[in-house]
Amino acid sequence: MKHFFTILNHEIRILLVSPSTYIAAVVFLSVMGFIFTMMMDIYSAAAQETTPAVIFFQYFWVPVLVMVPLLTMKSIAEERRLGTLETLLTTPVSTVEVVLGKYFAAYFLYISLWASTGGFFYILHRFARDARFIDLGPLAGGYAFIAISGLLFVAIGIAASAISRNQAVAALFSGAALLALIVGSNFLPNVELLHNDVMRPIKTVIDYAQVFQHLADFSHGVVDTRQVLFYLSGTVLALIFSIFSVEVKLLHS
Amino acid sequence: MPEDPTPPPAIEVKNLVKSYAGVAAVSDVSFTVKPGEIIGFLGPNGAGKSTTMRILTGFLPATSGIVNLCGVPVASNPDAIKRLIGYMPENNPLPEDMRVTEYLYYRGRLKEVPRRKLSARIDEVLELCDLKRVRHRIIGKLSKGFRQRVGIAEAVLAEPPVIIMDEPTIGLDPHQILIVRDLIASLRGRMTVLISSHILPEIEVTCDRVVIINQGRIVASGTPNELRREILGHCAYKLELAGEVAALAVALAQVETTLVITSQSEADDAGFRTFHLTTERDDPLGEELLRVLSSDPRFRLRGLAQERPSLEDVFLAATRRTWEMVDTPAKR
Numbered sequence: 001m002k003h004f005f006t007i008l009n010h011e012i013r014i015l016l017v018s019p020s021t022y023i024a025a026v027v028f029l030s031v032m033g034f035i036f037t038m039m040m041d042i043y044s045a046a047a048q049e050t051t052p053a054v055i056f057f058q059y060f061w062v063p064v065l066v067m068v069p070l071l072t073m074k075s076i077a078e079e080r081r082l083g084t085l086e087t088l089l090t091t092p093v094s095t096v097e098v099v100l101g102k103y104f105a106a107y108f109l110y111i112s113l114w115a116s117t118g119g120f121f122y123i124l125h126r127f128a129r130d131a132r133f134i135d136l137g138p139l140a141g142g143y144a145f146i147a148i149s150g151l152l153f154v155a156i157g158i159a160a161s162a163i164s165r166n167q168a169v170a171a172l173f174s175g176a177a178l179l180a181l182i183v184g185s186n187f188l189p190n191v192e193l194l195h196n197d198v199m200r201p202i203k204t205v206i207d208y209a210q211v212f213q214h215l216a217d218f219s220h221g222v223v224d225t226r227q228v229l230f231y232l233s234g235t236v237l238a239l240i241f242s243i244f245s246v247e248v249k250l251l252h253s
Numbered sequence: 254m255p256e257d258p259t260p261p262p263a264i265e266v267k268n269l270v271k272s273y274a275g276v277a278a279v280s281d282v283s284f285t286v287k288p289g290e291i292i293g294f295l296g297p298n299g300a301g302k303s304t305t306m307r308i309l310t311g312f313l314p315a316t317s318g319i320v321n322l323c324g325v326p327v328a329s330n331p332d333a334i335k336r337l338i339g340y341m342p343e344n345n346p347l348p349e350d351m352r353v354t355e356y357l358y359y360r361g362r363l364k365e366v367p368r369r370k371l372s373a374r375i376d377e378v379l380e381l382c383d384l385k386r387v388r389h390r391i392i393g394k395l396s397k398g399f400r401q402r403v404g405i406a407e408a409v410l411a412e413p414p415v416i417i418m419d420e421p422t423i424g425l426d427p428h429q430i431l432i433v434r435d436l437i438a439s440l441r442g443r444m445t446v447l448i449s450s451h452i453l454p455e456i457e458v459t460c461d462r463v464v465i466i467n468q469g470r471i472v473a474s475g476t477p478n479e480l481r482r483e484i485l486g487h488c489a490y491k492l493e494l495a496g497e498v499a500a501l502a503v504a505l506a507q508v509e510t511t512l513v514i515t516s517q518s519e520a521d522d523a524g525f526r527t528f529h530l531t532t533e534r535d536d537p538l539g540e541e542l543l544r545v546l547s548s549d550p551r552f553r554l555r556g557l558a559q560e561r562p563s564l565e566d567v568f569l570a571a572t573r574r575t576w577e578m579v580d581t582p583a584k585r
Contacts (some may be wrong), residue, residue, distance in 0.1 A: 003363055092332060250312070
């Protein structure tokens with residue numbers, strides 16, 4: 001594993017010089033900024049029950065669906081298409097180091113972009129004389145949720161890039177997978193079929209995988225280790241899948 | 254235990270087979286390369302050159318056979334093998350967004366060149382490949398010749414004992430081919446080099462030995478001279494003569510019984526024809542032929558030369574022979 005940091009540094013630098021990262025950043029910050037502004041409008045019109053932080057994070061899925069594919073689509077798919085994956089894998093590095101290096105580089109950028117939204121709350125804090133607007137609990141919970149769920153989302157993006165040769169396919173695939181996970185799992189419990197007694201085990205699994213429920217719990221300060229485990233195990237699974245995809249595609253190239 | 258004085262062969266391939274879904278891309282290939290040699294790997298497109306090279310680097314697993322690099326088996330120690338090789342794949346893929354020095358630094362770190370030595374080594378390699386002018390330029394903006402030299406620079410960066418290059422001179426203009434040729438020749442003795450190419454005159458000049466592969470099988474292997482003798486099996490002469498053809502045939506038979514006219518051209522305005530002769534005798538017949546034909550009043554001799562068949566002729570003859578022998582691709 002001694003080449004991991006070399007690869008990590010390199011991947012972060014490559015992400016910082018590629019245009020798609022900045023497109024992702026601009027889209028992300030403009031969408032979240034817009035949402036924040038709209039939220040401020042609502043708050044200034046009438047008093048609300050929950051603090052801004054809670055509502056702000058409820059829209060997390062909008063930029064995630066755009067940003068994660070943009071950050072991860074190039075990672076392995078482009079190298080495979082250009083042929084540089086071959087030159088990379090004929091050096092004394094292992095596929096594990098390569099996949100983990102790319103993964104952590106993408107995750108680092110994801111976290112940095114989300115951390116920059118802290119600026120919105122800082123501006124709010126500076127200009128609103130009212131201390132009730134900044135509630136540190138939900139804010140910390142919200143960011144913790146982003147950090148932990150981000151592990152899984154970025155891993156899904158990397159897995160999608162690992163199985164295709166084309167950036168666009170990787171982006172669409174990860175976008176669709178993330179949509180299914182985040183939004184789809186929200187609507188799945190309402191399916192009639194699952195109300196049957198026979199389907200009870202499946203229903204408990206689906207109830208467990210409710211991403212919005214996780215967000216709500218984190219925002220209320222409830223850090224449930226089962227939910228943390230959901231993300232961690234999902235991440236590990238997605239990364240193992242990516243490593244195997246890279247190796248299997250070599251065997252059959 | 255007494256040390257074995259002879260070092261192990263740099264590359265040793267025995268009965269290598271690689272098949273994809275029933276079709277054998279490489280079947281029963283065996284060859285050995287001594288340390289410090291430069292070996293040329295020739296073959297038509299689709300012959301199995303790139304596949305064999307990929308197997309040598311440990312990138313692709315073989316179906317069966319033995320491959321040893323500097324005595325280390327490739328199949329069981331892929332990690333150790335990657336520290337012994339420098340590889341430049343076909344079409345030389347390079348990251349477009351990095352600068353030359355940045356790229357070389359990254360590759361040097363990946364190949365475990367110590368940090369202290371790395372900058373000095375990069376300077377050496379830039380000097381060797383004449384890249385000093387473009388060291389800070391972005392790779393995507395370089396011309397083809399520079400890109401190939403960056404690829405070669407990267408391959409020799411860590412000073413590996415074995416260097417494998419797949420078509421290093423493809424797409425280069427004659428000046429650039431000359432530069433690359435000299436570069437590769439300068440590595441002789443220090444590193445073992447295996448290059449594949451279609452540019453036969455280059456292979457003839459640069460390589461110590463040549464291996465010709467066709468349809469996954471080795472067709473011929475040896476020094477260019479050995480191959481000429483083995484494949485074409487004869488010496489050839491070119492004659493510019495005016496006179497009767499039948500009489501010429503008789504006269505030639507008197508000089509040497511195996512001397513035959515293989516082709517003759519139309520007579521030009523002055524009546525001279527160009528004849529191509531072949532003989533099985535190895536030693537030069539030029540002097541005797543000249544004496545006999547110029548003293549004979551029936552003939553007017555204008556030119557006589559021994560034709561040295563080029564590697565291209567050897568290659569075409571060798572590969573044509575296999576295509577006649579093997580009609581369908583080998584099934585396994």
